[in-house]
Amino acid sequence: MPRAKRGTKRRRRHNKILKRAEGFAFGRKNKIRRTAEAVDRAGIYAYRDRRVRKRDFRQLWIARIAAAANTNDISYSRLISALGKAKIMLDRKILADIAIVDPSAFTALVNEVRQLAPAH
Numbered sequence: 001m002p003r004a005k006r007g008t009k010r011r012r013r014h015n016k017i018l019k020r021a022e023g024f025a026f027g028r029k030n031k032i033r034r035t036a037e038a039v040d041r042a043g044i045y046a047y048r049d050r051r052v053r054k055r056d057f058r059q060l061w062i063a064r065i066a067a068a069a070n071t072n073d074i075s076y077s078r079l080i081s082a083l084g085k086a087k088i089m090l091d092r093k094i095l096a097d098i099a100i101v102d103p104s105a106f107t108a109l110v111n112e113v114r115q116l117a118p119a120h
Contacts, residue, residue: 061096068099072110074117082113 014032020042021028021035028038066076074082083090088109090098099106 058092061092064096064099065092068103068106069110071103072107074110074114078117079110079113082117083109085116086113088113 017032017036017039018030020039023029024035024038027034029035062076065079069076069079083095095106098109
């Protein structure tokens with residue numbers, strides 16, 4: 001009886017890894033050990049960056065709201081505080097969108113809550 005040499009099993013496992021490495025450069029696309037390392041590392045980065053992307057977008061929205069608030073002579077923190085006191089439940093994504101797409105509506109929103117903003 002011939003010995004088992006795991007040919008198809010190994011090929012299938014390798015092909016699964018190689019398929020995930022399409023578009024990689026140099027030996028990272030065809031040398032199985034380097035490919036496996038690259039694919040594992042890519043998975044780690046992908047997992048991490050799905051969370052980082054959420055932080056990055058929040059940062060972007062805050063920067064946009066702050067810029068629009070400053071053009072209306074109110075600071076970002078005072079605006080957010082006043083919106084909370086006025087029970088206007090708009091998240092930062094929506095506020096940033098309003099600030100970019102419809103600045104007049106954003107100005108109206110600021111004027112609506114201006115008296116609730118903490119005075120300093």
